[in-house]
Amino acid sequence: MEVRLLLLEGRTDVSFFLPLIKEFYRFRESNAGCEILPFSKDKELSRPICLIKYKTLLVILHANGKDNLKKALKAVFRAVERFEDRPTIIGVARDVDTEENILNWAKSTLQAGGFEPEVKNGYLLVNGITIVPFGIGDVTFDAKDIEPKKELELLMTLLAKKESNLSRLENSISQLSKDLERKLTPKDVMHLLAIARNYKGDSMSGLYRNFIEKLIRENRGLIEEFLDESGLRTFLETIAR
Template structure:
């Protein structure tokens, strides 16, 4: 199966492709059309709905591809399926050539997203924005859903923070995003990948380098260079020990636990922690602590909102101290186009 999109599609029609007339077709008609495909056709279309249906039906097999006629390059339909599902990416191409200093940061989940959103607002003077530059226009609809976060600083730097459904999702989105940049001819300056190191930091490094291996990357002291784009890893791993808390693996929650302790909130809720510990008959999970802290702090929103709010209201020096100890400051400054001096960036040890 080949699906052709982009404005230079005429040559494919001359070769016998099927130009699909999207106008006036409802979803049932599109579904029926896809059901009747054999899998050896070439379809020309500008319908996102039809592209999604075809990608879902033919996502298996390297021979099933989307061809972007303006560049002559192609994505597998599996990549198209994942770009649509996880990034709401406009796989029809045709993005504005406007260029702005832009960073995309892939994180594991929504709480991670709000934590880093608070960090960039607190430390690097970013503010929320609803106007993506041309090189982020492909996911403009996503920002309207309050699912992803788009930030901008007065000097024109843009930052998109995108939750990615776990470590594997971060790595998947990194690979698909780099492929899409190559096929559709757009660029961002920096891509951040925030991953938990779990038990072994070497595995986290290997997963990133394995994904980048298909793009001919170069490695400097603490970033990877793919074409003109820097890929900046942020490895999360700062153990937290407490007699009442059952800490098992590195996550953004551990950074929050350190911040709660430095800000004095952990001691304020300790009587509640002891009572809950006795009642449950076990050590508390970090998320148990977060909900107690949320209540004690007087925040009646969700956990994601609490992460952002607490980071924003924390002491500047406490937040920076934790991020430095975690080896994250230099990488964050790089992603933010910040000229300040950060702490040791753990990726430099690769």
């Protein structure tokens, strides 16, 4: 069994990546896959979600929030020592925010944890494990009333714009920006998406997941285009091909 890990910032990121990996790369969830994992009840890491395809086990973990991602990455490397099948690839995705170079960020985080990562072909190598960092939100987005904050919700905003949900609210977005005397953030736009889609759930991450699942079902071409535009295709091909 080849083991790969994907470390994310938080629950909303899991809601975003999970349907993409399951539907586009044909992994299926398997609790049994998780049982063999040597994660201790680490407060730095979420409960793992295990996905299986043929002889590949892809384990998704999150850090319970952006601020814990560095600690979580170190915790993953501590856990890796106890794996029977040492992971071949560890993907780490985080919001770009104002970080210009995600590779450097990952490298210095690992160095601070006492590791000596080597840079190779745009990836990092530590003890034979390939670390693939990915910055979420690195897209061109041009809308006069929306602040293009480089975060997960900007990708969701791009998707909602490609779909018709957002375009019919253009006047509302403009009026809101006027009333609030500021541009809307991508997170604000997600609340408008909830209204447009008549979403009743308590958690915003549930909305993300529903929305992506619906698009995959009904407008796969749009998601294909989006994967290329956001750089996600290259990342997903590496960890989930």
